[in-house]
Amino acid sequence: xxxxxxxxxxxxxxxxxxxxxxxxxxxxxxxxxxxxxxxxxxxxxxxxxxxxxxxxxxxxxxxxxxxxxxxxxxxxxxxxxxxxxxxxxxxxxxxxxxxxxxxxxxxxxxxxxxxxxxxxxxxxxxxxxxxxxxxxxxxxxxxxxxxxxxxxxxxxxxxxxxxxxxxxxxxxxxxxxxxxxxxxxxxxxxxxxxxxxxxxxxxxxxxxxxxxxxxxxxxxxxxxxxxxxxxxxxxxxxxxxxxxxxxxxxxxxxxxxxxxxxxxxxxxxxxxxxxxxxxxxxxxxxxxxxxxxxxxxxxxxxxxxxxxxxxxxxxxxxxxxxxxxxxxxxxxxxxxxxxxxxxxxxxxxxxxxxxxxxxxxxxxxxxxxxxxxxxxxxxxxxxxxxxxxxxxxxxxxxxxxxxxxxxxxxxxxxxxxxxxxxxxxxxxxxxxxxxxxxxxxxxxxxxxxxxxxxxxxxxxxxxxxxxxxxxxxxxxxxxxxxxxxxxxxxxxxxxxxxxxxxxxxxxxxxxxxxxxxxxxxxxxxxxxxxxxxxxxxxxxxxxxxxxxxxxxxxxxxxxxxxxxxxxxxxxxxxxxxxxxxxxxxxxxxxxxxxxxxxxxxxxxxxxxxxxxxxxxxxxxxxxxxxxxxxxxxxxxxxxxxxxxxxx
Numbered sequence: 001x002x003x004x005x006x007x008x009x010x011x012x013x014x015x016x017x018x019x020x021x022x023x024x025x026x027x028x029x030x031x032x033x034x035x036x037x038x039x040x041x042x043x044x045x046x047x048x049x050x051x052x053x054x055x056x057x058x059x060x061x062x063x064x065x066x067x068x069x070x071x072x073x074x075x076x077x078x079x080x081x082x083x084x085x086x087x088x089x090x091x092x093x094x095x096x097x098x099x100x101x102x103x104x105x106x107x108x109x110x111x112x113x114x115x116x117x118x119x120x121x122x123x124x125x126x127x128x129x130x131x132x133x134x135x136x137x138x139x140x141x142x143x144x145x146x147x148x149x150x151x152x153x154x155x156x157x158x159x160x161x162x163x164x165x166x167x168x169x170x171x172x173x174x175x176x177x178x179x180x181x182x183x184x185x186x187x188x189x190x191x192x193x194x195x196x197x198x199x200x201x202x203x204x205x206x207x208x209x210x211x212x213x214x215x216x217x218x219x220x221x222x223x224x225x226x227x228x229x230x231x232x233x234x235x236x237x238x239x240x241x242x243x244x245x246x247x248x249x250x251x252x253x254x255x256x257x258x259x260x261x262x263x264x265x266x267x268x269x270x271x272x273x274x275x276x277x278x279x280x281x282x283x284x285x286x287x288x289x290x291x292x293x294x295x296x297x298x299x300x301x302x303x304x305x306x307x308x309x310x311x312x313x314x315x316x317x318x319x320x321x322x323x324x325x326x327x328x329x330x331x332x333x334x335x336x337x338x339x340x341x342x343x344x345x346x347x348x349x350x351x352x353x354x355x356x357x358x359x360x361x362x363x364x365x366x367x368x369x370x371x372x373x374x375x376x377x378x379x380x381x382x383x384x385x386x387x388x389x390x391x392x393x394x395x396x397x398x399x400x401x402x403x404x405x406x407x408x409x410x411x412x413x414x415x416x417x418x419x420x421x422x423x424x425x426x427x428x429x430x431x432x433x434x435x436x437x438x439x440x441x442x443x444x445x446x447x448x449x450x451x452x453x454x455x456x457x458x459x460x461x462x463x464x465x466x467x468x469x470x471x472x473x474x475x476x477x478x479x480x481x482x483x484x485x486x487x488x489x490x491x492x493x494x495x496x497x498x499x500x501x502x503x504x505x506x507x508x509x510x511x512x513x514x515x516x517x518x519x520x521x522x523x524x525x526x527x528x529x530x531x532x533x534x535x536x537x538x539x540x541x542x543x544x545x546x547x548x549x550x551x552x553x554x555x556x557x558x559x560x561x562x563x564x565x566x567x568x569x570x571x572x573x574x575x576x577x578x579x580x581x582x583x584x585x586x587x588x589x590x591x592x593x594x595x596x597x598x599x600x601x602x603x604x605x606x607x608x609x610x611x612x613x614x615x616x617x618x619x620x621x622x623x624x625x626x627x628x629x630x631x632x633x634x635x636x637x638x639x640x641x642x643x644x645x646x647x
Contacts, residue, residue, distance in 0.1 A: 002097045002110045006125050009093060014076060015114045015123045017088035026116065026123040028084060031071035039068040040077070086173065088114045088123070094172040096180040100187050106133040107184040111146070111172060132166055132221075136191060139228055156229040157256045159222060160249065167218040181217045188224045193231045219246045230257045232266045239268045244352055248275065251353040273342050276356065343372055349380045358384045365396040378405070385459040392612055393467075393558040394565060399489075404470075406492035411465050412457040414494060463611060468553050469501040471560025475545055476508040478564055479517075519567045520545050527572050527602075530630060536580035537622055542573045551575055555592055556611045562594065570597055576607075576626075578619060587616045593623065595632065604634035617642045 015026040025033035065085065067076040074081055086092045091113040099106045108131045115124040128146040135142070143162045144151040154162050169175055223242055226249055227234045236245045252275040265274045342356065350356050359380070362371050374383055386408060390396050396404075477484055482504075491497050524543040531539045542548045545563050551573075552559035565571035572595045578587065588609040595602040604627055609615055615623070620640050627634050634640060 002095060002108045002129060004095055004110060004112070004127070006112075009112065009125070010123070012084065013092075014074075014081070014085045015088050015116065016085050017116050017118065017120075019118050022118055024116075024118055024120075025067055025069075025076070025085075026114075027069040027072060027074060029069060029072040029074070030122060031069050032121065033067060033069055037070045038066075039070045039073070040066045040075070086114065088116050090114075091128075091171050092173050094169050094175045096175075096177045096184075098180040098184040098187070100183075103137065104133055104135055105184065105187050105191070106131055107181065109166065130166060132163070134188065134191065134225075134228065139191070141225055141228065155256050156226060156254050156260075159225055159229065159254065163218055163222050163225070167214055167221075169214060175214065178214065178217075181214070185217060185220055185224065188221070192224050192227050193234050222246060222249060226254075230260055232260075232271060235266070235268045236271060244350075247352040247354065248272065251357065252276075269342070269344055269347050272347055276342055346372065346375050349375060351380075355380060355384060358387060361391075362387050365390075366398050366401070370398055374401075379457075379459075382409075382457070382459050385462045389462050389465060390558070392606065392608065394561045403489060403491065407470070407494065407497065408462060408465055409457075410493045412459070412461055415458065415461045463556070466553065466556075467558055467560055468549060469497050471552070471558075471563065472549055473497065473501050473504055475549075475560070475563045476504045478567070480504070480508060517545055520563065523566060523569045524572065527574075530574060533626060533629070535622065535626060535629075536578070536582075537626055538577040538579055539626075540575040540577070542575060548573055551592060555590070555609065557592065557608060559592060559594075571595065572597055572602070576623065578622070580622070582618065584616070587619060588613065591615055591619070600633075602630075602632045604632055604640070607639040614639060 010026075010030065011028055014028050017024050017026075022035075027033055065076050065082060068074070069076075076082060076085060091111045093112040095110045095112070097108045097110075099108070108129060110127055110129045112128075113126050115126050116122075129144075130146045131144050131151075133142045133151070134140070140153055141155075142151040142153050143166065145165070220242075223233075223237065223246055226245070227237070233245060233249075236248065254275070260271070260274070263274060265271045346356070346359070350359070359371065359375070362374075362383070366374075386405070389408070390401075390404065473488060474484075477488060482488075488500065491500055521544060524541060528541055528543070531541055533539050542551055542559075545567075548563055548566070549560050559573055562571050562573060566573065574593050574595075575590060576593055577590050583589070591607060591609040593604070594606045594608075596605050597603075607615055607620070607623055620642055624634065624640060636642075
C-alpha cells in the first residue's frame with residue numbers, strides 16, 4: 001500500500017471548482033477564495049507577457065485568472081502560479097512506489113483527485129490504487145486495477161493491454177516519484193533470462209528524446225514481462241534487438257504461452273513466422289479492402305468476353321489455397337498470405353515489424369517470390385518508400401516496376417548531386433537531407449570536402465517524385481498508337497523521360513484536341529450532372545486528360561495513371577472543394593474522388609487529398625451524404641471510415 005501525505009500535496013496546488021456561474025478556489029495555503037473575499041480588483045488585471053513573443057494581448061485577457069488569496073496574498077494571474085491550479089473532481093496527480101521482498105516484486109500506482117462543492121469548507125481528496133507484481137518463485141505476473149479489489153494473473157496474450165492500461169497517465173497532469181519505476185525495472189531485470197546481454201537501456205532509452213519517460217519504461221517492462229512469460233522471446237532481442245522485439249509484440253496479436261509451447265516455436269525465425277501467420281490474416285483483409293479490383297494475374301480473352309476456365313494454380317508455384325475472383329471477364333488470383341513463411345533473408349533485413357507489414361502489402365501488385373527478389377536487390381527502406389509512392393497507382397506490376405525503380409533511383413541520385421565533383425558538406429546536406437551525414441563539426445561545413453558517393457540516398461525525397469511526364473507520355477503513346485516497347489520502356493533516367501516527353505509532345509500536338517481526347521471527353525461528359533450539388537461541397541468533373549494531369553500534379557498523386565481507364569469507360573475522377581465555414585485549419589481544402597464505372601452504375605473507390613492523405617471525419621461524412629444524394633453505391637472502406645464515431 002502507498003501512503004501519501006495529502007497535506008503536503010495541498011501545499012503545492014490550488015483547486016478550482018465551478019458550479020453554473022459560481023466558482024471558488026482553494027489556495028495552496030488552504031484558504032477558500034470566493035468572489036466576496038478575492039483580493040484581486042475586477043478592473044485591475046496583471047498580465048505577464050514574454051518580451052520575445054509577438055502575441056495578441058487580447059488573447060491574454062480571455063485566459064487570465066484574476067485571483068489573489070486574501071490570506072497568503074498569492075497572485076494566481078502570474079504564470080508560475082497559474083500552473084498550480086487544478087480543476088476539482090478530476091484526477092490530476094499520479095504517484096509510483098516499488099516494494100521488493102523475498103517472494104514478490106510490486107510496482108504500485110496511485111492516482112488522486114480533489115473533491116469539493118461550493119459549500120465545502122476545505123478541499124478533500126479521493127485516492128485509487130493499482131499495481132502490477134511478479135511472484136519471484138513461480139514467475140507469475142499479476143495486475144490489480146483501480147476498479148477491482150482483487151488482483152488477477154495475466155499472460156502473454158493480455159500483456160500489452162494491461163501494461164498500457166497500468167501506465168496510461170493521460171488524465172494526470174502531474175506524475176511523481178518516477179524513480180520508483182526505475183527501481184522496479186532494475187529488480188525485474190534480475191529475474192529475466194539474458195537481460196545482461198540485451199542492450200535495453202541503449203536501445204530504448206535513446207528513444208526518450210521528446211517523449212515522456214513513462215512511455216519508454218512501459219516498453220522495457222513489456223519486454224521483461226514478455227521474456228518472463230516465454231523465455232524464448234529473448235532470442236529475438238539478442239538477434240534483432242529490443243526495439244524490434246517490442247515492435248513485434250506491439251504489432252502482433254500475441255497468443256497465450258501455451259499456444260507457443262504447443263507449436264514448439266523457439267528460434268527467432270520460427271517465433272517471428274508463427275506470429276506473422278496470425279497477423280497475415282489481418283494484413284490480408286487490409287490489402288483486399290484497399291485494392292478492391294486490383295489484380296496480379298489477369299486472364300482476358302482476345303474477344304474481350306468473359307470465359308469460364310479452370311486455373312492450374314501449381315503453374316504459378318502456389319502451395320495451398322489462393323483467392324480467386326472473377327469480374328468483368330478477368331480472373332484475379334491472389335496468394336494466400338497465411339500460407340507464406342517469411343524468408344530468413346527478409347527477416348534479417350527488416351529493422352522493425354512494421355517494415356514487414358509494409359513490405360507484404362506489395363503483394364497486391366506482385367508475387368511473394370518477386371517481392372523477395374526486390375528485397376535481395378534493393379535497400380528495404382527504399383522498397384517501403386517506393387510502395388508508399390506507387391500504392392494507389394493503377395498500373396503497377398513487375399514490368400512497370402522495372403522502369404519505375406531505376407527512374408526513382410535516378411531521381412534520388414539527382415537530389416544529392418549538382419556536379420560530378422566533390423562537394424562541401426553544406427551543399428550535400430542541402431540536397432541530400434540534413435540527416436544524411438553525421439558526427440561532423442558544423443563549424444567546418446564549408447571547409448571539409450565530402451565525396452558524393454559517401455552520402456546515402458534520402459528516401460524521404462520520393463514524396464516529391466512526379467509521374468507527370470511519365471503518365472503524360474503513356475497517354476500520348478496510347479493516342480498515337482505507338483509501341484511502348486520500341487523506345488519508351490527502355491527509358492531508365494529522368495533526363496531520358498524528360499527528353500522523350502518533349503519529343504512526343506511535338507508529334508502529339510499535330511493532332512487536334514478533339515481527335516486526341518475524343519474518347520476521354522465523350523465518356524466524361526456523361527457525368528457532368530455530378531457537379532450539381534447544393535451542399536457545402538463544390539464538385540468539379542475532371543473532363544479532359546489535361547485537367548486530370550494538372551490535378552495530379554497539384555495534389556502530388558498518381559491520378560494521371562487513370563487516364564487510360566477513363567478513356568476506356570471504366571473510371572471517372574472529380575475534384576471536391578470544401579466550402580464549409582466549419583473547415584478547420586488542419587483540414588484540407590481540396591481533394592480528389594474516384595469511381596469505378598460498371599454495368600450497375602458508379603461505385604465509390606477512393607477519396608484522397610494532397611500526397612494521398614485521408615480527409616477528416618467531418619469531410620468523410622459530407623462526402624457520404626453527397627454519395628447518398630447522387631445514389632452512388634459505396635462501402636465504408638478506409639477512405640470513408642469515420643475514426644471518431646462520437647463526432
